[in-house]
Amino acid sequence: METWLPTLETASPQEGFELAVKLSRMAVKVAQPSDVARAEGRKEYESDSAQLIAASQVVAVNFQTVAAANGYWRH
Amino acid sequence: METWLPTLETASPQEGFELAVKLSRMAVKVAQPSDVARAEGRKEYESDSAQLIAASQVVAVNFQTVAAANGYWRH
Amino acid sequence: METWLPTLETASPQEGFELAVKLSRMAVKVAQPSDVARAEGRKEYESDSAQLIAASQVVAVNFQTVAAANGYWRH
Amino acid sequence: METWLPTLETASPQEGFELAVKLSRMAVKVAQPSDVARAEGRKEYESDSAQLIAASQVVAVNFQTVAAANGYWRH
Amino acid sequence: METWLPTLETASPQEGFELAVKLSRMAVKVAQPSDVARAEGRKEYESDSAQLIAASQVVAVNFQTVAAANGYWRH
Amino acid sequence: METWLPTLETASPQEGFELAVKLSRMAVKVAQPSDVARAEGRKEYESDSAQLIAASQVVAVNFQTVAAANGYWRH
Numbered sequence: 364m365e366t367w368l369p370t371l372e373t374a375s376p377q378e379g380f381e382l383a384v385k386l387s388r389m390a391v392k393v394a395q396p397s398d399v400a401r402a403e404g405r406k407e408y409e410s411d412s413a414q415l416i417a418a419s420q421v422v423a424v425n426f427q428t429v430a431a432a433n434g435y436w437r438h
Numbered sequence: 439m440e441t442w443l444p445t446l447e448t449a450s451p452q453e454g455f456e457l458a459v460k461l462s463r464m465a466v467k468v469a470q471p472s473d474v475a476r477a478e479g480r481k482e483y484e485s486d487s488a489q490l491i492a493a494s495q496v497v498a499v500n501f502q503t504v505a506a507a508n509g510y511w512r513h
Numbered sequence: 514m515e516t517w518l519p520t521l522e523t524a525s526p527q528e529g530f531e532l533a534v535k536l537s538r539m540a541v542k543v544a545q546p547s548d549v550a551r552a553e554g555r556k557e558y559e560s561d562s563a564q565l566i567a568a569s570q571v572v573a574v575n576f577q578t579v580a581a582a583n584g585y586w587r588h
Numbered sequence: 589m590e591t592w593l594p595t596l597e598t599a600s601p602q603e604g605f606e607l608a609v610k611l612s613r614m615a616v617k618v619a620q621p622s623d624v625a626r627a628e629g630r631k632e633y634e635s636d637s638a639q640l641i642a643a644s645q646v647v648a649v650n651f652q653t654v655a656a657a658n659g660y661w662r663h
Numbered sequence: 664m665e666t667w668l669p670t671l672e673t674a675s676p677q678e679g680f681e682l683a684v685k686l687s688r689m690a691v692k693v694a695q696p697s698d699v700a701r702a703e704g705r706k707e708y709e710s711d712s713a714q715l716i717a718a719s720q721v722v723a724v725n726f727q728t729v730a731a732a733n734g735y736w737r738h
Numbered sequence: 739m740e741t742w743l744p745t746l747e748t749a750s751p752q753e754g755f756e757l758a759v760k761l762s763r764m765a766v767k768v769a770q771p772s773d774v775a776r777a778e779g780r781k782e783y784e785s786d787s788a789q790l791i792a793a794s795q796v797v798a799v800n801f802q803t804v805a806a807a808n809g810y811w812r813h
Contacts, residue, residue, distance in 0.1 A: 432810035435507035510582035562629035585657035660732035712779035735807035
């Protein structure tokens with residue numbers, strides 16, 4: 364498998380947030396590797412506010428990890 | 439993309455809470471970039487107590503991160 | 514906006530728990546600012562055990578934050 | 589209000605677990621103060637495995653807090 | 664009540680994982696003490712993938728606690 | 739039982755992520771040991787975006803544990 368997660372360190376909180384989004388999506392990809400199936404699922408969840416909130420929760424949990432890894436980008 | 443998250447540091451717990459709300463919303467925006475679709479979703483979830491509780495949970499998780507980043511604003 | 518969260522420090526674990534409840538409710542208020550709509554939602558969730566459990570979970574997450582902020586009120 | 593949470597310190601992990609259960613229940617009690625209504629809700633959730641799992645999750649989150657407060661009762 | 668949780672320390676990560684499973688089940692047992700009712704609930708949730716995922720989440724939260732208590736079994 | 743979790747230490751964040759996936763699956767396996775039943779459940783959840791998001795959340799929680807165990811693989 365190709366390397367997609369070489370480090371948890373990012374240059375800024377915002378890049379850390381983007382990495383949290385990526386981690387959330389990769390876990391879905393592991394569970395459902397088919398691009399076609401995921402694209403269909405995406406249509407479902409994009410229009411379901413409960414699922415959008417659940418997705419935001421996953422990003423929040425991953426962002427905790429990334430933020431801790433980066434010492435919260437403290438100045 | 440424009441910078442919307444330059445730092446996790448805030449002047450007070452209350453501003454930290456507002457940042458947690460912002461993080462929660464930005465994750466929804468990433469999943470559903472259409473303003474129109476999000477506005478429709480908002481109508482749904484505003485009147486659904488289960489979804490309001492779920493949204494409060496996401497804010498709580500993000501607030502953990504922001505609070506830790508700020509050393510809990512201890513005096 | 515008026516100051517409702519000046520500090521995470523509380524005199525006792527029990528007051529910390531009350532603050533966790535407050536944080537949970539404020540996040541709902543941010544998502545649904547109408548007092549009338551929240552009162553209706555409250556009727557719904559008060560009689561739905563699944564939602565009561567979900568609400569208890571949000572308080573638990575916020576209590577983690579408040580407890581950490583207070584060094585767990587260790588003697 | 590009477591004092592029901594004077595400290596997070598307990599003599600053993602098992603007492604800490606019991607405190608986590610208590611914290612979970614108190615948050616439900618705050619949201620639904622009526623004993624009659626909670627007793628009805630209890631009937632509902634006792635026979636619903638999904639709700640039992642959700643209740644177990646709340647205890648798990650509170651146990652994290654209590655365990656941290658007690659330094660994990662390390663010998 | 665008999666002692667079922669004398670310590671959070673385990674000899675290995677795998678035993679820690681087993682303890683996390685035990686903690687998850689004990690919280691269900693507290694909420695539903697009847698062996699018969701839990702056995703019925705088990706039939707329900709064993710064949711419901713959503714509930715299996717929820718159960719896995721509870722174990723994950725408890726495993727965080729046990730892992731922290733053991734200093735992550737670092738060599 | 740055979741040893742499947744000798745350590746939480748991994749050589750890279752990506753291997754840590756894979757371990758988080760494994761932990762998530764092992765907890766499901768403990769709850770539902772039948773390979774046939776799990777294969778059926780998998781069909782269900784692979785095509786249900788809400789369940790895919792829930793599965794991603796479990797991985798996120800386990801990844802927090804593995805990342806902490808590895809000191810976030812900081813350079």
